[in-house]
Amino acid sequence: MKDVAHHAGVSTATVSRVLNGHATPTPETRARVLAAIEELGYRPNALARSLRTTSTKTFGLLISDLVNPFFAEIARAVEEEARAHGYCVVLANADESAEQQATYVRALLDRRVDGLLVCPATDDPSWLDEVIASDVPLVLLDRTVQGATCPVVRADGAQALADLAQCLIRAGHRRIGVIAGPADTSTGRERLEQFSAALGGLAVDVVHGDFRRASGARAAAELMDLPERPSVLVAMDNLMGLGALEELRRLGLVVPADVGLAVYDDQPWFPLLDPPITVIAQPTVEMGHAAARSLLALIAGEQPSDVQLNARLIERGSCGEVDRG
Amino acid sequence: MKDVAHHAGVSTATVSRVLNGHATPTPETRARVLAAIEELGYRPNALARSLRTTSTKTFGLLISDLVNPFFAEIARAVEEEARAHGYCVVLANADESAEQQATYVRALLDRRVDGLLVCPATDDPSWLDEVIASDVPLVLLDRTVQGATCPVVRADGAQALADLAQCLIRAGHRRIGVIAGPADTSTGRERLEQFSAALGGLAVDVVHGDFRRASGARAAAELMDLPERPSVLVAMDNLMGLGALEELRRLGLVVPADVGLAVYDDQPWFPLLDPPITVIAQPTVEMGHAAARSLLALIAGEQPSDVQLNARLIERGSCGEVDRG
DNA sequence: CGACGACGAGTAATCGATTACCGGCGCAGT
DNA sequence: ACTGCGCCGGTAATCGATTACTCGTCGTCG
Known part of the structure; x- marks a missing residue:
């Protein structure tokens, strides 16, 4: 910046004023400064600027x-x-x-x-x-x-989860397995609560995952291993849904004939599966x-x-x- | 930092030395400084430091x-x-x-x-x-x-593309449609060249996309609209592959009965499709x-x-x- | 017992900008 | 012609660190 100032025959203060679009400098001074900047390929140091202005x-x-x-x-x-x-x-x-x-x-x-x-x-x-x-x-x-x-x-999923609950009930599901998120996250808790609430008295089997793929597979395996198998699984996150799908595939179970599946959070490939996956889409x-x-x-x-x-x-x-x- | 120095009864230089683990300060000075830092909840300003050290x-x-x-x-x-x-x-x-x-x-x-x-x-x-x-x-x-x-x-895809070419030839494909990347990217050009080279003399129909979903759909539509339809499509990127899949679905075409599909770049959901998609996986x-x-x-x-x-x-x-x- | 070396710690310059304050110049009014 | 007001632009302090240089003190050796 000193170089630029020197090159343009002005002080650093003026260079700074030009840079920040202040009203003060004369059009010709401004031009000289800009020319010097151009010529020297000068770029201001954002660190120094931030240090001074306290804005990054x-x-x-x-x-x-x-x-x-x-x-x-x-x-x-x-x-x-x-x-x-x-x-x-x-x-x-x-x-x-x-x-x-x-x-x-x-x-x-x-x-x-x-x-x-x-x-x-x-x-x-x-x-x-x-x-x-x-x-x-x-x-x-x-x-x-x-x-x-x-x-x-x-995202507020209460209504969507209620709709899903309705939909599952209407389809005749009575044993529902939930692959829930971790209990120490607000989304993990809320989705489970809202879904359970919407089911009224109907109990669900719950296994908590950690919002990651492997946990979805584990949870699905655990749920399908219950003495009374769920007729549908609900994964409360797309990665756990993916894991569940992989596990069901591995177990040789067919969706939805053997077990249904719904997933919280849509992904572009869900519609391409056979059958396309019912989801709750978040904006x-x-x-x-x-x-x-x-x-x-x-x-x-x-x-x-x-x-x-x-x-x-x-x-x-x-x-x-x-x-x- | 001045506060800390004052609080600990030392100079800023010493605070700095403690912070940077210099050998100089006495253990007890060090302790006093650390105590002051703790007490005041001081955190160094990374901007100032970077400005001085020219490392961010x-x-x-x-x-x-x-x-x-x-x-x-x-x-x-x-x-x-x-x-x-x-x-x-x-x-x-x-x-x-x-x-x-x-x-x-x-x-x-x-x-x-x-x-x-x-x-x-x-x-x-x-x-x-x-x-x-x-x-x-x-x-x-x-x-x-x-x-x-x-x-x-x-990623070097030459061998994988050659393998794919072999695989398609062996499967009897003679009309191959390629959904290629943009010609002004190295990956766009190379994948196409390497694939074509591996096919020997066999000509391919090429439509260039832009590595995004919509272009994959457009390209697929265009290729399937040719007088002599390709018997297999190769999408040179996962998003274009996704677009192609969506378009084929929309056209009511079944993979692989009506048209085959291979995609460059694997994604976790490709194996879940029916049929699972043949891909070239990148590390x-x-x-x-x-x-x-x-x-x-x-x-x-x-x-x-x-x-x-x-x-x-x-x-x-x-x-x-x-x-x- | 005096001098020198070593080591801990302080002073102050510096990084590259922004900006308050002030000086100088020109123009206008009387 | 002199005073005053404005405006352009320079001087220098400042942001918060790092670090070369220096100073003072203590220990040790001759």
């Missing part, structure tokens, strides 16, 4: 599991919306681990991100204090944490956009309210009809 | 399309390896657009990333100059660019890891060589047998 134009996005296409899609949407507003996104992947998450929160705060988007891996709220202490705007995505006082963006992209917008609002000093976007049931035929003998 | 412990990762699970997986692997070495990853998504890519390269350089991993959206090498001028270590991932003098990490995770490691080596001043990891054919039965009447 960067968001931190902490995802609980990037292998999960649901989160990958969210990451994409967040990045898209952020970019549209001139922000970069630093991506961090907690791999569903609480410690990793805490480590990353710290790393992102240290890098002075202007805002933080977090899909909490667990309910453990310890990391929250650090964020609050640092005064960095925070938005929670997909999952909540107890005691969080920040905006939350998530992934909208969630990512909404979260980024909430964060921008927070940064602008507004008080964005929570966002709840509706998930919805898409019946495709993988739940079958039970023979009422 | 951050990689920039420029992906050509984050919707593509292939790249999402790569991103995950890169992030994983980077984290293992104490680096963060700033993620940028070019959406297969050259301008976007150039913009992002600049943004990442301005943020003084310690290294850059790029999956080039196109062959356009204009952005390369800026990177070279900035002296930031660069590694190319998945795709090359002409005139690039940096390490490249990619995605290894590519991500290798790329991050190459970058680390570059930063360490070494001269890592290019990495070529073998893709391999996985026959699953979606290519069928042609009736030899």
Whole structure:
């Protein structure tokens, strides 16, 4: 920058003013400076600028599991919306681990991100204090944490789960196996509760997984090994649904003849299976956009309210009809 | 930091020395400083540190399309390896657009990333100059660019494509439709060339897509609309494969009875389709890891060589047998 | 007992920007 | 012609670290 100033015969202050579009510099001074910048191929050092202005134009996005296409899609949407507003996104992947998450929160705060988007891996709220202490705007995505006082963006699956319950009951299912998410995540608990509630008195067999593929397979195996087999499985996450499908295939069980299957969270390939899988679709992209917008609002000093976007049931035929003998 | 120094009754220099594990400070001084840090909840400002040390412990990762699970997986692997070495990853998504890519390269350089991993959206090498001028270590991932003098990490599909060609010929296919990638990407060109070469003299019908879903559908429609229909389609990317599958479904065509299908780049759901899809699997995770490691080596001043990891054919039965009447 | 070496810790320059404050110049009013 | 007001642009402090250089002190050796 000193070089540019010298080259243009002005001071660094003037260069800075030109760079930041201040009204002060004369058109010709401005031109000289711009020419010097061009000639020297000068690029301002964003670090120095950020140090001075305390703004990095960067968001931190902490995802609980990037292998999960649901989160990958969210990451994409967040990045898209952020970019549209001139922000970069630093991506961090907690791999569903609480410690990793805490480590990353710290790393992102240290890098002075202007805002933080977090899909909490667990309910453990310890990391929250650090964020609050640092005064960095925070938005929670997909999952909540107890005691969080920040905006939350998530999908509301209550209605969709109720619809699914209806649909299963109507199809004659009476033994339902649920592959639930971890009990220490809000989505893990809520989906199970809402689904159970919608079934009225009907009991379900529940096995908890961890929102990952292998756990879906294990859970499916366990459920199909019960003395009284479920006639349909409900996987509360696309990866566990994938694992369940693989396990059913391995066991030689045919969907929906031997056992039905429904999955929470749609993926493009579900309709291509035979039979196409009945799912609850989440508005992934909208969630990512909404979260980024909430964060921008927070940064602008507004008080964005929570966002709840509706998930919805898409019946495709993988739940079958039970023979009422 | 001044507060900490004052609180511990030392100078900022000493605080800094404690923080950076220098040998100098006495154990008791060290203890006093650490106590003060703890008490005040002090966290060092990474920006200031980076400004001084010219190291951000951050990689920039420029992906050509984050919707593509292939790249999402790569991103995950890169992030994983980077984290293992104490680096963060700033993620940028070019959406297969050259301008976007150039913009992002600049943004990442301005943020003084310690290294850059790029999956080039196109062959356009204009952005390369800026990177070279900035002296930031660069590694190319998945795709090359002409005139690039940096390490490249990619999958070598020649053998797998030759195997696929053999497999199709043996199955009796004589009219092969290829849904190729864009001609202005190295992967787009190479896969097509290598496949054609392996077919010997046999001509193929080629439609170029853009590595995205919709283009796969369009290409499939176009190919199936030819006067002499191909008996098998080869999609050179998983998203185009997905699009093709959707289009074939829409047209009421059954795989492999009406038309066979093979896809470049495996995805976990391909084996679940009926029939399971024959694919060429790429070592995605290894590519991500290798790329991050190459970058680390570059930063360490070494001269890592290019990495070529073998893709391999996985026959699953979606290519069928042609009736030899 | 004096001097020198070693080591711990402080002073201050520096990284590359932003910006409050101030000086100088030109123009207008009386 | 002199004063005053504006406006352009320079000087220098500042953001929060790192680190070369220096100083003071203590221990040891001759």
